[in-house]
Amino acid sequence: MHVVYLSPGFPAEMPLFVRGLAQVGAKVLGVGDQPAAALPSEAREALADYLQVRSFGDEPAVVEEVRRWLRGRNVDRVECLWERLMYLAARLREAFGLPGMSRAQTEIFRDKESMKQAVERAGLRVPRHGRARSKHEAWQALERVGFPAIVKPIDGAGSKDTWRCNDRGEFERALAATQHVEELSVEEFIEGEELTYDTVCAGGSVLFESVAWYKPKPMILAQNPWISMQNIVLRDLGAELPRPGVELGHGVLRALGFDTGFTHMEWFRTPAGEAVFGEIGGRPAGARLVHAMNYSCDIDLFRGWAEAACYGRLSQDTSKKYNVAMIFKRAQGEGRVREHRGLQELLRRFGRHVASIELTPIGEPKRDWRKVVVGDGWIVVRHPDLQATLEMSERFVNDLLVVAG
Ligand SMILES: Nc1ncnc2c1ncn2[C@@H]1O[C@H](COP(=O)(O)OP(=O)(O)O)[C@@H](O)[C@H]1O
Numbered sequence: 001m002h003v004v005y006l007s008p009g010f011p012a013e014m015p016l017f018v019r020g021l022a023q024v025g026a027k028v029l030g031v032g033d034q035p036a037a038a039l040p041s042e043a044r045e046a047l048a049d050y051l052q053v054r055s056f057g058d059e060p061a062v063v064e065e066v067r068r069w070l071r072g073r074n075v076d077r078v079e080c081l082w083e084r085l086m087y088l089a090a091r092l093r094e095a096f097g098l099p100g101m102s103r104a105q106t107e108i109f110r111d112k113e114s115m116k117q118a119v120e121r122a123g124l125r126v127p128r129h130g131r132a133r134s135k136h137e138a139w140q141a142l143e144r145v146g147f148p149a150i151v152k153p154i155d156g157a158g159s160k161d162t163w164r165c166n167d168r169g170e171f172e173r174a175l176a177a178t179q180h181v182e183e184l185s186v187e188e189f190i191e192g193e194e195l196t197y198d199t200v201c202a203g204g205s206v207l208f209e210s211v212a213w214y215k216p217k218p219m220i221l222a223q224n225p226w227i228s229m230q231n232i233v234l235r236d237l238g239a240e241l242p243r244p245g246v247e248l249g250h251g252v253l254r255a256l257g258f259d260t261g262f263t264h265m266e267w268f269r270t271p272a273g274e275a276v277f278g279e280i281g282g283r284p285a286g287a288r289l290v291h292a293m294n295y296s297c298d299i300d301l302f303r304g305w306a307e308a309a310c311y312g313r314l315s316q317d318t319s320k321k322y323n324v325a326m327i328f329k330r331a332q333g334e335g336r337v338r339e340h341r342g343l344q345e346l347l348r349r350f351g352r353h354v355a356s357i358e359l360t361p362i363g364e365p366k367r368d369w370r371k372v373v374v375g376d377g378w379i380v381v382r383h384p385d386l387q388a389t390l391e392m393s394e395r396f397v398n399d400l401l402v403v404a405g
């Protein structure tokens with residue numbers, strides 16, 4: 001099994017997937033834009049070969065560079081788990097006649113309008129929506145959507161340039177603030193909780209599935225720098241909270257004809273208990289959610305994905321043992337971290353439920369949470385009981401202060 005892997009060294013979690021591929025016996029041929037010497041050691045050690053391309057910007061040129069580099073070598077897969085290079089990966093597959101997502105399929109997973117149309121055609125609930133390339137089109141879309149509305153980039157990420165608008169004045173301001181965005185999605189604002197539905201699939205079957213609950217909603221988090229984010233992986237998918245999303249997720253995967261790999265869907269649960277589609281990516285969730293899913297079952301999905309992608313199976317025991325809460329801390333104050341206030345007491349009370357903890361060490365500069373997803377701290381607690389998990393998680397949110405200054 002020879003796998004061309006697009007960008008083994010970046011972003012942060014890619015080396016773990018590369019290592020997973022090597023662990024299941026694949027020969028991994030890495031393609032990146034960093035010098036080989038700059039690759040993290042996990043990636044370097046797992047690679048059979050590496051090509052540094054001049055730039056990922058010029059896709060046809062990359063295809064030619066890869067073709068020359070591979071000359072005569074057999075390749076079975078092109079894999080890419082980074083959203084930004086998914087079209088390029090599809091182009092390489094098409095050029096070399098390999099299985100996996102084509103460019104047309106990739107578009108459905110990248111373009112927030114195309115995906116909603118496909119999901120809607122299958123009779124599943126999506127927010128009312130419209131695509132807008134101009135102010136005029138945005139106002140036309142708003143006619144169908146109504147207030148409250150959401151304005152966001154059609155291929156956005158990380159809640160960037162995302163605005164909630166309650167009236168015409170706010171809508172006007174949101175359009176002014178997003179003038180630099182080429183194409184917008186205008187949507188009905190959905191009230192309620194926001195959750196994920198994540199899978200590893202092979203041959204159109206779901207081999208692993210998971211639901212995580214965002215607290216608070218990512219948009220709120222992006223606008224409120226002092227809030228500690230919690231992300232809770234739920235153990236019991238049959239429970240009332242996740243169940244509608246699991247059903248929706250199955251419908252969405254069928255509607256989109258997804259075959260093999262990771263998926264990451266976001267959905268809303270309305271106060272009436274209805275699941276409404278948010279978006280879906282043909283890639284793993286970011287923000288260390290794969291780690292959290294691993295902690296829920298004591299498995300290694302970096303390797304599990306690799307096995308599914310190469311051989312169509314997932315042989316680890318994926319039964320869920322725990323609810324897992326991940327908490328991201330943002331330091332208070334500016335400058336260097338000088339205290340982990342409350343930590344000792346929390347560890348004394350909950351230490352045996354803490355699966356992992358990383359805080360910006362005392363004396364080091366506070367991190368920029370816009371650039372480093374974990375911010376100034378990453379804490380994972382887990383417990384078979386959901387209520388106990390939520391209570392511990394709240395304690396780490398409220399009683400642990402990473403203090404800078
Ligand atoms: N239709 C909607 N109703 C309510 N909230 C929304 C809606 N669309 C987006 N949001 C909020 O904005 C966030 C970012 O939007 P999303 O479509 O997930 O884009 P991305 O994650 O790619 O930035 C969501 O996580 C959610 O909190």
Ligand SMILES: [Mg+2]
Nearest residue numbers: 158159266279
């Ligand atoms: Mg999102």
